[in-house]
Amino acid sequence: MTAIADAIVSAGTYADPAAMDALFAQLRRDDPVHRVEHPEYRPFWAVTKFADIQEVERQADIFLNAPRTFLRTLAYEERARAATGGNPALLRSLVFMDAPDHARYRKLTQAWFMPGRIRVLEEEFRALANEVIDEMADRGGSCDFATEVAPYYPVRVIMRILGVPRSDEALILQLTQEIFGSDDPDVQASRTTAASLADTVKVFSDYFRDLTADRRRHPADDLATLFARAEIDGRPMADHESISYYILVATAGHDTTSSSTAGGLLALIQHPDELRRLRADPSLLPTAIDEMVRWVSPVRHFFRTATRDYDLRGRSVKAGDSLMMCYPSANRDEEIFDDPFAFRAGRPMNGHIAFGYGPHLCLGMHMARMEMRIFYEELLRRVADVGLAGDPAWLASTNVGGLKRLPIHFRMA
Ligand code: HEM
Numbered sequence: 133m134t135a136i137a138d139a140i141v142s143a144g145t146y147a148d149p150a151a152m153d154a155l156f157a158q159l160r161r162d163d164p165v166h167r168v169e170h171p172e173y174r175p176f177w178a179v180t181k182f183a184d185i186q187e188v189e190r191q192a193d194i195f196l197n198a199p200r201t202f203l204r205t206l207a208y209e210e211r212a213r214a215a216t217g218g219n220p221a222l223l224r225s226l227v228f229m230d231a232p233d234h235a236r237y238r239k240l241t242q243a244w245f246m247p248g249r250i251r252v253l254e255e256e257f258r259a260l261a262n263e264v265i266d267e268m269a270d271r272g273g274s275c276d277f278a279t280e281v282a283p284y285y286p287v288r289v290i291m292r293i294l295g296v297p298r299s300d301e302a303l304i305l306q307l308t309q310e311i312f313g314s315d316d317p318d319v320q321a322s323r324t325t326a327a328s329l330a331d332t333v334k335v336f337s338d339y340f341r342d343l344t345a346d347r348r349r350h351p352a353d354d355l356a357t358l359f360a361r362a363e364i365d366g367r368p369m370a371d372h373e374s375i376s377y378y379i380l381v382a383t384a385g386h387d388t389t390s391s392s393t394a395g396g397l398l399a400l401i402q403h404p405d406e407l408r409r410l411r412a413d414p415s416l417l418p419t420a421i422d423e424m425v426r427w428v429s430p431v432r433h434f435f436r437t438a439t440r441d442y443d444l445r446g447r448s449v450k451a452g453d454s455l456m457m458c459y460p461s462a463n464r465d466e467e468i469f470d471d472p473f474a475f476r477a478g479r480p481m482n483g484h485i486a487f488g489y490g491p492h493l494c495l496g497m498h499m500a501r502m503e504m505r506i507f508y509e510e511l512l513r514r515v516a517d518v519g520l521a522g523d524p525a526w527l528a529s530t531n532v533g534g535l536k537r538l539p540i541h542f543r544m545a
Pocket residue numbers: 189226227228238290380381384385386388389392425429430431434459486487488489490491492493494495496497499500
């Protein structure tokens with residue numbers, strides 16, 4: 133095992149943006165397709181260049197999402213196999229699927245997430261954004277934006293589209309954080325209802341099974357109703373699969389958007405000229421939002437597994453080898469981005485890869501952009517002044533990361 137291998141798999145690396153940037157810059161320069169061997173993990177290749185991630189993800193017939201989708205220890209894979217009777221993944225959702233199932237299951241919700249469809253939700257989202265900003269205002273001039281503000285807006289948006297009642301907000305928030313933040317000691321310490329990931333998944337499953345049963349009796353305009361009626365090849369979706377779909381949507385759209393929103397605010401505080409520019413010209417918001425998502429790159433990786441031998445940038449990837457797509461690295465790739473370590477609200481043609489690429493490209497991408505744009509339209513209109521009130525801190529997570537603490541002081545307009 134090398135120090136580089138250890139750094140790539142250590143959650144702590146992702147809690148230290150300077151260390152993460154330095155590690156990936158070194159890899160992009162010296163060994164962009166890097167073989168990682170570590171005693172606690174099956175070996176894999178870390179892919180750190182933008183073009184290489186595109187090359188892999190574009191060829192979904194050669195590079196599969198199953199059976200290895202995320203970085204997991206050998207011990208974890210063993211436990212998951214025991215819990216599921218042989219399958220190393222606990223869930224069976226889009227991110228664990230390949231052709232032909234992936235397209236079939238993706239088609240069920242694809243139309244729901246298209247810009248034309250979600251546009252009708254714009255005013256509802258704006259009301260939710262203002263509600264969260266009202267709660268921020270009630271805090272009287274200072275708060276921890278990362279824990280007290282940013283998570284509540286996306287969780288309410290997701291609950292609205294899923295059809296989960298507001299009274300269950302605390303439960304949904306806690307469960308998604310446990311699924312994604314489970315490497316971080318702070319999050320582990322806060323566990324109250326679930327002792328392990330498998331337990332968390334069970335609590336989620338019971339909850340959504342009841343919700344689906346309810347929507348069979350009382351249909352509404354939400355994804356729960358869509359899942360309750362969904363058919364695959366003329367048969368209702370299996371329980372395990374609809375539960376997995378719920379958990380995917382509930383989790384994928386939550387910490388990612390919350391982290392991008394909080395990380396975006398920190399970027400604006402640290403780049404006051406960009407904040408002034410944005411206030412002076414709100415038409416820059418759509419590009420600023422994409423710059424925030426590039427800047428934060430909350431999804432730290434996904435894996436793919438090769439079905440055949442493949443030459444990637446001169447490295448001999450063998451059939452059965454797996455590859456880690458390092459999105460935060462690709463989003464600082466000097467060959468793609470002009471001055472990649474600069475935060476520019478008006479960065480033109482910002483074709484970042486934080487939403488992934490190819491057939492698994494983030495399904496909620498348009499929604500995330502609309503959600504964040506609306507939030508920032510309201511925040512910049514209503515908050516006249518904002519600054520740091522303490523040191524920010526990042527989540528120790530190899531999976532979905534971002535700020536876990538952002539103390540700010542602010543003045544409402
Ligand atoms: C800034 C916010 C977000 C980021 C950075 C993000 C990022 C990603 C990434 C990197 C992937 C994997 C893509 C790949 O394998 O190439 C993904 C997949 C996915 N995302 Fe997002 N996401 C965000 C918000 C959302 C939202 C709001 C939703 C839904 C409400 C959502 C739902 C999904 C789903 C369902 C998939 C699986 C797609 C598939 O495998 O076919 N995401 N996302």
